[in-house]
Amino acid sequence: MIDIWGRPTSSCTQRVLWACSELDLEYNLTLASATMGPKGHISKGHAPYGIVDTPAYQVMNPNSTVPLIKDGGFILWESNAIVTYLAMKYGAGALYQNDSQMLSRSIAWMAWTNEHLEPSLHTFVMELVRLAEELRSPDTVEPARTEIENWLKVLDKHLENQLYVCGDTFTLGDITTGVSVYRAHLFDACPSRLSNITKWQKKLSERNGFSHHVAPREFHLG
Numbered sequence: 001m002i003d004i005w006g007r008p009t010s011s012c013t014q015r016v017l018w019a020c021s022e023l024d025l026e027y028n029l030t031l032a033s034a035t036m037g038p039k040g041h042i043s044k045g046h047a048p049y050g051i052v053d054t055p056a057y058q059v060m061n062p063n064s065t066v067p068l069i070k071d072g073g074f075i076l077w078e079s080n081a082i083v084t085y086l087a088m089k090y091g092a093g094a095l096y097q098n099d100s101q102m103l104s105r106s107i108a109w110m111a112w113t114n115e116h117l118e119p120s121l122h123t124f125v126m127e128l129v130r131l132a133e134e135l136r137s138p139d140t141v142e143p144a145r146t147e148i149e150n151w152l153k154v155l156d157k158h159l160e161n162q163l164y165v166c167g168d169t170f171t172l173g174d175i176t177t178g179v180s181v182y183r184a185h186l187f188d189a190c191p192s193r194l195s196n197i198t199k200w201q202k203k204l205s206e207r208n209g210f211s212h213h214v215a216p217r218e219f220h221l222g
């Protein structure tokens with residue numbers, strides 16, 4: 001049984017939970033966060049789940065962030081590293097076909113997502129949903145939308161002749177990139193004219209891990 005610390009509203013945690021679902025892994029999820037709790041963000045006066053700022057947690061993850069996993073004696077933070085570990089240890093090739101080139105390409109798309117989409121998505125979620133009104137900077141929202149749309153054009157072109165980010169097979173690259181693009185879509189930053197992305201997202205939405213851990217709108221807009 002794998003222990004996971006995280007929260008359902010964290011896109012990084014969603015990556016890990018979706019990967020567990022793909023790999024049919026049993027896990028025990030402990031809700032943890034310094035900034036979010038069951039009712040919302042601390043800036044609105046809500047209590048956080050906590051745990052991440054305790055010494056016991058910080059020994060495992062000095063960043064005090066989620067997600068974190070403990071698999072036997074092995075402890076790992078950083079969601080893309082966790083997804084990669086789970087696929088390599090338990091996937092028997094399922095999420096990258098046991099192919100080092102496919103694994104490396106998946107890692108490229110995971111890095112692309114963190115670098116090009118995540119900063120603007122963070123702006124959306126904080127400025128439009130989580131922060132208390134008086135702490136918001138509304139001027140940051142439209143530049144973030146333009147930034148995301150520009151990068152999504154790159155992804156749409158990439159998907160012109162293939163079903164998934166690494167070819168015609170679903171890989172771990174689709175998990176990380178798929179979660180973030182779905183979030184962009186919920187914030188109206190993924191125009192429907194990007195039809196290759198729409199087709200790809202539809203295929204992802206048919207997967208159980210996506211339906212359970214990513215699809216609920218309240219995980220992104222709450």
Ligand SMILES: N[C@@H](CCC(=O)N[C@@H](CS)C(=O)NCC(=O)O)C(=O)O
Pocket residue numbers: 010011012013032033034035036052064065066067077078079080
């Ligand atoms: N690059 C890290 C980011 C870790 C991170 O910043 N996680 C966010 C949630 S997505 C977090 O811990 N936020 C603060 C909190 O919930 O206390 C990863 O992918 O794991």
